Amino acid sequence: VLFAPFLQSCLLCNIMFYSLKGVNLTAAKERGQLVFLEGLKSCLDLLFGEEEEQSGQPSPLQFISESASNLKALFDFVRTSLTPAGSDSWKGPVLLVDDLSVLLSLGVTPVAVLDFIHYCRVAVCSQLKGNIVVLVHSNEDSEDEENELVVNSLCHHSDLILWVEGLATGFCKDVHGQIKIIRRVSLELTAEQDHVQIYQYKIQDKNVTFFARGLSAAVL
Numbered sequence: 505v506l507f508a509p510f511l512q513s514c515l516l517c518n519i520m521f522y523s524l525k526g527v528n529l530t531a532a533k534e535r536g537q538l539v540f541l542e543g544l545k546s547c548l549d550l551l552f553g554e555e556e557e558q559s560g561q562p563s564p565l566q567f568i569s570e571s572a573s574n575l576k577a578l579f580d581f582v583r584t585s586l587t588p589a590g591s592d593s594w595k596g597p598v599l600l601v602d603d604l605s606v607l608l609s610l611g612v613t614p615v616a617v618l619d620f621i622h623y624c625r626v627a628v629c630s631q632l633k634g635n636i637v638v639l640v641h642s643n644e645d646s647e648d649e650e651n652e653l654v655v656n657s658l659c660h661h662s663d664l665i666l667w668v669e670g671l672a673t674g675f676c677k678d679v680h681g682q683i684k685i686i687r688r689v690s691l692e693l694t695a696e697q698d699h700v701q702i703y704q705y706k707i708q709d710k711n712v713t714f715f716a717r718g719l720s721a722a723v724l
Contacts, residue, residue: 505532505598506585510543510606523710539585543606573616575607583627586634597634599624604640604658605651614650618657625661663688671704678720679704 507529509517514529521527532538546565564581567574586597607617621638628634642655659665665686671679687699703714 506539507600508541509602573612575620599636602639604638614653
């Protein structure tokens with residue numbers, strides 16, 4: 505698994521994963537099961553000129569210090585990290601990116617972002633038989649055309665969409681929002697329509713509870 509968070513630090517991600525699911529990212533990294541790209545820290549280091557090249561290799565995020573929106577170094581890092589060595593026998597590598605919208609905020613063009621995802625899809629999904637999980641933010645009232653272009657393109661090519669949003673009725677202490685699960689059956693070129701399921705959820709200290717609409721504990 506290659507985990508590339510651009511919004512949270514490695515320490516905070518480790519705390520959240522361990523609190524919610526008991527997963528120790530540090531231990532997984534030491535066992536060689538996880539490659540962690542410190543996206544947030546690397547971005548800050550490059551912006552303030554503190555990033556140093558390691559082993560003579562350029563930083564995966566070198567586009568920040570360049571004028572062109574070239575994500576080739578980032579893609580090369582993804583491909584190298586997820587391609588198993590001769591003695592390894594990985595099954596189904598996974599690329600996790602949180603949050604792709606940050607790349608747009610850093611000055612990368614939508615075309616460059618979509619090209620990056622396209623090449624990752626070819627390398628990870630087609631060649632390595634793995635999966636890509638990407639987080640993006642969207643808002644129906646948003647005037648950010650570049651972000652909406654990326655969101656719409658990702659939705660068009662995704663096999664599974666998890667659309668998380670707040671309640672249309674506003675704040676509720678027993679229901680924090682709803683998640684729409686869209687299985688893109690239409691991508692299989694069949695006559696079937698996409699399968700859509702909608703659940704509501706409540707975030708607790710160390711867990712998230714999901715339930716059908718109208719069936720929260722407060723109602724029952």
